[in-house]
Structure formats: structure tokens, C-alpha cells
Amino acid sequence: MSVVRDTVVDMPPRESPSPRWCAVGRSGTAPGGLAAVELDESGGRSPEIPIPADGLANFVAAREAEAPRRWVWADTPAVYPALLTAGVRVERCHDLRLCHQILRNSVLVRDRAALHAATQWAVAPDPVEEPRAPLMPALFELEAGSARRPTVPDSLSEVLAEFDRQRSAIDSAAEPNRIALLLAAESVGALIAVELTSAGVPWDTEEHDRILSEALGPRPAPGAKPAALLAVGEEVRAALGDPSASLDSPPKLLRALRAAGIEASSTSRWELAEHEHPAIPPLLHYKKLARLLSANGWNWLDEWVRDGRYRPVYVPGGVVTGRWASSGGGALQIPRSLRPALRADPGCLLVSADVSQLEPRVLAAMSGDRAMAAAGAGRDLYAGIVESGAVATRQDAKIAVLGAMYGGTSGDSGRLVPRLRRAFPAAMRLVDDAAAIGEQGGIVTTWLGRSSPPPGEEWQGVQAAASLPGAGRREEEHARRIAREFGRFTRNFVVQGTAAEWALAWMGELRRRLFAFDPVHGETPMAASGPVFSARPHLAFFLHDEVIVHAPRAHAEAVASAIEESAQAAGRLLFGDAPVDFRLDLRISERALKD
Template identity: 45%
Template sequence: MRIIVARQPDGRYLLRPPASLSAEYSHTDLDPDAAAELVGIWERRYAPRWVFPSVERDYPPLVARDVRVGRCIDLALTEYLLLAHAGRHDEPRGLGAAYARARGLPPPADPGTEHREPDEEPTLFELHRSGLPPGVDPRDAAETVLADQERRLREQTHPERLRLLIAAESASALAATEMSADGLPWCADAHRDLLTTLLGPRPPAGQRPPKLAELAERITAAFNDPTVNPDHPGSIVRALRRDGVDVPSTRAHVLRHVDHPAIAPLLEYKELARLHSAHGWAWLDQWVRDGRFRPVYVVGGVVSGRWASRGGAALQIPKLLRGCVRADPGWTLVVADAAQLEPRVLAALSGDRRLAEVSADADLYTSLAHTLFGRTPIEDDRARAKIAMLSAMYGGTSGEAAPLLSLLRRR
């Protein structure tokens, strides 16, 4: 059983059940509270597969009213997967664009995306614009798009593979919305204690924490130049060159091989400054509320198809701060590590037997480092091997990536 559920520009919901339910529930233009109540009843009674034009847009108000559904089809994500499979991943995928394509018309741009950066949140009114022609019922549009997507799926060489991927992505969309609503349990006191231990007391806005100020003084003293700014790489490069040390950048892996009295405090400064800017007190104020870290998770948020997040760098919580993630009383955290799943998938898909052999080890990147550099890996070798592999998967060519990728190809 499939039930279409679409959110209108005014926040009301339009539901379309199958004919067997239409007689029992004739009124299906509902405010969010009534819609949530009805969706909850139907979910418990029939466990249908819900059809959302966009789970990211249409599901959050239901979740906010304690409604959870088990299965769905996300038309926007399905459209994205079908377009990407056809090599057209840059085309708009919203309901209006998908409806236009289904009718053989030029698709309009997805509402609100023309002048917005990829990681910038849409505004309220952008979320509510569907891109549909005036007078078109979103339920009719959803039915048209669903039928067109089914037709395109049947035309594929292996439709069952794409169906499985669509089901997985749609389930991921539900999970991402629920994760965004529930947040991640986060101990703000432990976070503050860690910041104070490493950086000193919280400074006034615009000033360095005490530990960073102390390290900055040590750095300028080592250069004998009070104008050196450790926050500006160009200033450090110029200061090193004045002392007879020529470096291409101030990346940590470059500086570790430099013999100069400023390097030790500079490396410590860089690490702590990154913590302060990316996950310091301002981050805590902005993203942690009521004992929860509250980002927004986005399925298929980057061109590779991986998840992304809006707010707080939720997919890159540093190891130093992971101890702040603490289970609520009566609950237990379960940690699952995909163990470098993507490069292992790449090894299988590519048919590269040598890469498959490397992938058999528990730590793929250490094994790859041994193969790339022909020696027992040292500290930097694993990181460089990881850069090579990620560049192979995601098209990286800047900085170290190009020569490492070339070496990977030769091996």
C-alpha cells in the first residue's frame, strides 16, 4: 500500500490514500496536527510505504509531533539517483522539475537553489515553493513523477539494483530527519572542561585564549620578530625563509621535517587553534542545546552521494571531543565502524586484484602505505596513502593529491 503525503506552501498537508481508504477518510487536506494524527493511525494500522515529494522538507513537522514512519519513497532522492545514473547529476531534482521532465517539458530550477551555496540552509519560503505550475495539485504531480520514475527504472539493465539503492536512500532520509530532530547526546560541561584544560579560561570575543597567546609569544620569540602571525600561513613561510628554511606550505606534515625552534610551538598552536575555531566555546553555544548536539543531516548532500550536514561539522567530530558524546541514563551507545568500506567497494568494482589484496588487511590505509612507499609505514605514510585513495574515489587533484594519485596508479 502506498500513500502520498505532501506539504503545501501554507504548511498544511495533502494526503492521498489508495481507493480502499478514500471512502473511510474523505478529508485529506489537513493542518499539521491533524495530518500527524492521521499518519500515525495509518502507520500503525497498515504500515504503508509513504510517498514523499521530499522527506527532508515534508517529514520534519510530523517528526516534531512524535510521528515516525517505517518505509517510504523519497521522490527527490529517487530523481537524483536516476539522473546521476544517466550522467545528469547537475540537473534539478525537486518535484516541479521532475514533474516537468515526466511531461516532456523543460525543468525549472529547484526553488531557492539558484543563488545559494551548497552548505547554506534554505529559507522558510524557499522550502515551501514547489516549483509546480499554478493549479497543479502536488498529489497529482507526485503520482505523475512516481509513474515516470517506475518507467525509467524498468528501462534499466539492472533495475533491481537501483530499486535497492532507492529503498536504502529513502530509508536514510527518514533516519536523517529523525537524527536531526533527536540530536546527539552531548555533555556540554565535559566539553567546557576540556576547552579550559587545553586552552585556559574562555577569553573575551576577538582575543586568543591564554594558551594560544602564550604559544604565539613563543613563536614570535623563536623568529625574533613580533610581527609574525601564526594564524597566517604566509607570515610563517616568509619568516622561515628569512631564517634560511624554504617550505612550500605550513601543513603539519611539511613542518614536522623542519629543524627550527619555532616548529614545536607552531605545531601545538595549529592543533589548538583548530580546536578553538572549529569546536570551541562559540561552537558549543551555537550547536548544543538541552544536552543535545543539533545539526541537520543531509542524505546525498555531496556529488559523490555521501551524507553531508548543515551545522557544526557533524560528520567530522574530532577524536578529542568524542568523549563528550555520552549516553542518556538508561541508554547505551553502540559504535559501528564501516572499516574503510568505500575503498574496499572500489577495489571490488574496479577488478584491481592488487588493490583487493591490499584491502584484505584490517587497516587498509596502513597496508596501502606499505605498498606505495615500499617500507614499513611511518606516521605520515598512512595519512598520505589515505589522501591517495580518497583522491582516487573523489577526484582530488590539488596539493599532495596529484603526485600521490600518480603513484597509486603506477602501483
């Protein structure tokens, strides 16, 4: 019994009365049907257990009651939505598609040959591009005409073979072997992502409409522009002295600006703000309104909010660093001005939490920089950096820290980062080393073991060309520039990626605690959250370092404690007893606040 399989792979560790994995896939013997196989520690397998074509939810519910070690399946979003709809939640799974991606790329995994050979599992990072295969009741069946096959294999035999490959790969990882923890975190993320869509964000359509109307005027007829937008547009044209100026096309707008004597080189907001001209303030206002309308206007509302819920689709592992991406509705870009539309159901509250300075704290923990950990202990990290004497103001501290993590070289950041380097040498060495590796075209790896992609062929080609004897200055400068760019990417990768791992651990822990709450009986609150999540606190929103839980009133205080405890638990899970605390801003309210 290896340490990896025995304790770490389970997140969080638990006593399981049934310490076996349960793999599910399309049956090889019963065409069109599903089947399961149970696996034990020593590689033993049960015979195929047939699952009735329409009986997956029942099967899973029954087995789940026995607390299997993990469900093993190809692709969580192909299976889990239908289970939730049927009222069945699972505690833990192993998502083969996501885990394959991590293991195939991680340089910590010594035996990757078998995974690399399994090309059918190497899929594009974003499988949401095309419609997914239908989910239930024929789980993995193709629906005539409309859908395509899942992006990864789904037969039970393929599932079992891939799981074998992955277990070997996990065991072959270099010490300290944290990759199983990463796979557990990634897989619980896959469950959470589906659950978030299923439960939805409680959305107050009237409040959204009120915010839009206040800014833009009443909702216009389809195809027409809102009154306030038109009025501000006229103001801009008047100030430009150009009644026909086009404001929506950057090239045309630029010409109009030039004609009015504004020497701008682009029409981006920050550059326009540099110029003094009566047309500038209304133009900035116009751009603000136009953005609100096109990105989150009434059309967005019609398309994305149904029955009081906004249901975005999250894409775990959608970003190379391991952050989630989203698909549809722009879940990760909801403007703060619209946050008040996020509103708890009657009888419920929102418990919101965001982590203060997550990434620098993660950097302090993974680098073991005690001075940086101390700067953030029990207070605002930037205030602590000021107190340490490294920089003079909180603003400077922030610029310096961001510059350290992003690779800032010029301006304030270029001036301040060296001071940070003196005050926090261990933390800075970690990111500086990561940057140096990237500049040489190397690969870096997060705390738990997610590796960065190598530079592309073009990058390699430019470097090779620049090192040839006949290379000119232009080529050398170009090569240097893109080498530094890649260094900034790898510098940031280790921090952003490890922060994403912490966030997954935080949510995984929180999810488990939330489900231990007693459902609220009587009138069922949060009915629109579906059979699994109504009546009990559930995650409703996630944004990199921020969560919102939708909870019955009676549970709100306890939920806040659970969020806090989960953050500390995540810190311990990843970093042991590193003296870094992850501070939260916690808020309990009926609606999310702008800020």
C-alpha cells in the same frame, strides 16, 4: 507485477497489509490544506483524502499503523521533523526530490526525457543554503516574510505527476535493475538524517569545556584570546625574533618566517614540519590550538549544544558521489580529540561501530575480485594483502590500496600500485576502467546506479582546443592534466559512491532493527532525544563508515549484535553472496573514545 515494484523497491522487503503508496501534498481543492491519495500497483488511485490543516501527524500515525507501502512526498525535511516532534515515526518513504536527482542523472535509466523536462524538480544539490519553508502545522505554507517556498513543488498534483514519471523511469532502467534499491536506500537515508537531528548527539558540555580548558586555558572573556594560545604565540614570536609577527594571517606569517630565515613557500603544517627552526614546534602547537578554538571552541558549544544534545543537520545526497554532507556545526569534521565529549545519558550506553577498510572491501565485492575478498576474509584487509605477498608491510598495503582508489601515480603509491595490479587484477581493472572513462570525459556509475556528473563546459573546451591543429605544448599538457584529474575523480567515484550505498543499506537495516526493541519503561532515559527516540535505542551519529547508537544499558549487547547483523545484511542486499565480509570494530562504552 514487475520484480522491481514488487520486491526490490522495498528495503527491506516486507509483507504489507496495505500494499499501497500514500502520496501527500498540498491540496488543489482546499486552499491551504493538505490531502493524500492512495495508489496501487496497477496505477489505480483513490479519491483525494482531505487532511485537516493541523492534523497531518494524526493522519500519518493512523495510516502508518496499517503499514502503507511507502509515503510519497516531495521533500522529507519539509515534512518529517514536525512528525517526529509530534511523536510520529514512519517506516519508509519515497523522497521525490532525492530520487529525481538520481534518476535524472543515471545513465542506466533509458527514459529520462520526462524527468529532464520536469525542470521544477531539478534543484541545486544543497537545499540547506537558504532557510527552508516552515513545516507544521501548515506543512507547506509560507510563513509571512521569513521563509521561501520549498525548493521543489509540493502540491499533490505535482507530487502524483512526478511519482508517475519516476515509476516509468525506474521500470525503464537497464538490467540488472538495482536503481529501485538505490532509491529506497536514499529515501531511508532522508528519514534517518532527520531522525539524527531530532534525537541529537548526547553531548557532555562539561567534558568539552574540560578538554578546551586543558588545551587553551580557562574560557576567556568574549573577544579575548585564551591564555595558553597567547603564551604559545609569544613563544613563537620570541623564537622568530619578531615581537609583532602576525600568526593568524598566512601571508603575514609567511613574511615573518622568511625574515627569520625559514624558506617556506606556504604556511601549511606539513611544510612547516620540514624545516628545522626553534620557532617551528611552538608554531605548530599554536596552529593546533587556534584551530581547536575557532572550529570547536566555546562559541561552537554555545551555538550548537542545547539541553545536552548536539543537533547537526545532515544533507543526504549532498556529495556528488552520494555521500552525505552536513550543514551547520561541521558534524562530519568533529575532531577526534573531542570525541570523549560524546557521552551517553545516565543509564545508557553508546554502541559505536566503524567498518574496517570499507572502500577496498566494496571494491572487492563489486569487481568480484576473489583474491582481494580472500585477503580481507576474517581479518584486517591490509594484513591479508601482506600475507598474499603483494607488498611487504601493512603500511605499504595501505598506501597501495589508497593509491589504487585515488589514482596515485608518484612516490610510494606510484611504486606500489603496480604490485596490486598484479595481485588483484579484477579489482584494479574496475578502477582503471573507471579512470579511463573519466579521462575521455565519460560518465561512470556506481553499483546501484548513481551516475557521475559529466565534465563541465570548460573541461570540454580545453580538450577541444588542445586537439586543434595549432595547439601548443602548453595547451596539450594542460588538457592532459585536467583529463587525468577527471579520471581520478571517476576512478574514486565508483568506489566512494558504492561505499556510500552500502552505508545507507547498513543504516536502513539497522534503523529497522533498532525500532523493534522494547522501550525501557520506568524512568525515561534519553528524554532529550524526543518523544520517538527516548526510551529506545536510536542512531545518534553517522560518519561515512561509522555509526554510534545511543541505547539503554539493558539493550546495549543486543544493539551491538544488531549492528553486526545489519552490516552482513547490507552486504547481501547489495552484492548477493559475493564472498566479502564487512568487518566492524564494535565498542560499548559510556563515552566515545578518542581512538
